[in-house]
Amino acid sequence: MKEDMIKRKTNWTAMIVLILGLSAIAFPLYMTIIIAFKQPAEMTNSVGGILSLPKTWSLDNFREAMRVTDFWNSLKNSLVITLLTVALSIAIHSIMGYSLGRNKGHSKFYSFVYLFIVSGMFVPFAILMMPLAKQTAELGLANWFGVIVLYVVFYMPMNIMLYAGYLVNIPIALEEAAKVDGASTWRTYWKIIFPIMRPMHATVAVLTALAVWNDVMTPLVIMAGSDQNTLPLAQLNFQTQFGTNYNLAFASYLLSLIPILIFYIVCQKQILNGVVNGAVK
């Protein structure tokens, strides 16, 4: 590593490309922040008028946006749905991945179940959406709970594949040793295997949380009649109420982005690792 640093100097061409590229990412965010803080009277029709800094940094727009979009309720729904989905996914998908992963090598039944579930990855939501809207309504699941059940099913193929893949590296001798001590299979799983799979739990948690938090389609189709919103759904449903008050709209957009931005700043490393692990495996 040290030798490497002496041999190669900073690549300035790459630095220039990256700094220029960064403006393409920063500009929409800058625009969002300043418009969210401005008053409608400050929005003139020129580029300079729209993009200049606000005269005062007032939180009025945010207060109003919270009231109009019922922000705290939507935030609560989004948090409950995301956290419960992640917790259930880790518990259910990991043990299913364990059960299938340990048996698919020597049992036709388990290898069929494994392929059957994993091939569910190719089923687009578009084909399930209409029957599911009917089915959840029939079962009384056209609400946030039904959405969680559906997420646990939708992310099952991907997560089971990840867990079963990770399991290959865990020697079966560990379980056999526990069996000699008289522990049941169920106990062995939770005491020994589940803790060992921690790195995979992190990956699954990150991938599932990001997908669920930002998803619009499932709650849109399933929760349409329930008077409840998730954060993205609230943006969609209240879009007409903002009218031409773009400052209010942008305050609301910014509010809905803040939770995930905080999560990203705090757990950046785990998120990047999780995403790479999930995609490459």
Place this chain on the structure above:
Amino acid sequence: MKNERKTTFLLITIPILALFVCFNTIPLIRGVIYSFTNFKGFGTYDWVGFRNYADLFSDARVGKSYLFTFKLAVVTTVVVNVISLILALALNSKIRAKSFFRGAYFLPNILGALVVGYIFNYFFTYILPAMGAMVGSDSMSKSILSSPDSAWIGIMIVCAWQAVAMNTIIYISGLQTVPEDVYEAGGLDGATGWKQFRYLTFPLIIPFFSINMVLSVKNFLMVFDQIMALTKGGPAQSTESISYLIYNNGMSGGQFGFQSANAVIFFIVIVTVSVAQMKFTGKKEEQL
């Protein structure tokens, strides 16, 4: 002892499999069944055999949505992968503040596509035309989203803005698998710059290139949120993606049965494209 293990595994597998069948397999089968009916989403319905499928192939609106979706998917995939490769090479080279840049470049990916779409909607509607007027360009001084010829470009830009982040970090993890001595050995043979990339780096990261291709095409074929936020399928139905059309006409347009047939075809298309891509790239990897 052996039986205890078997029983436990069955007791785990059966209920979870039942859950999966109940909310994935059964709705899939119901979707296929609806596709042979004239169901409106409510009330009674009759069997119509293959009529929905026959109508599907002569329906101009459906054909248009397939053309639009494929055009968007192909162009966005190319654009995203070219930009991602350049960024990944830059981010993997010797630079200052490496972890800051990597963190910043991944940021767009974690933001919700719908809200990002709304932000860009404003940008395309007000800021870009104002900039166009400032530089005195007539074609740029109206919103690109308002013309059927250019609205898809706006959607492409928003899709790319977010997807570049994901593909870039996959390419970076690919580049990190290339050992340093490959470059040194290649350097002795005169492989530098473009030659180095073409003959050394790229062949070694082909597996990552395949992942990105499959992921990109599949994601862009299913585009929905961006359409919802930017154009709602307009102007003149020029940006109706397949998913959007199925949602819009199937859920509220009284075409439950007809759009079910559309969804079945869409499902077959997704599977065919994904399998073909994997077969194709799998062969390429073997050749190396």
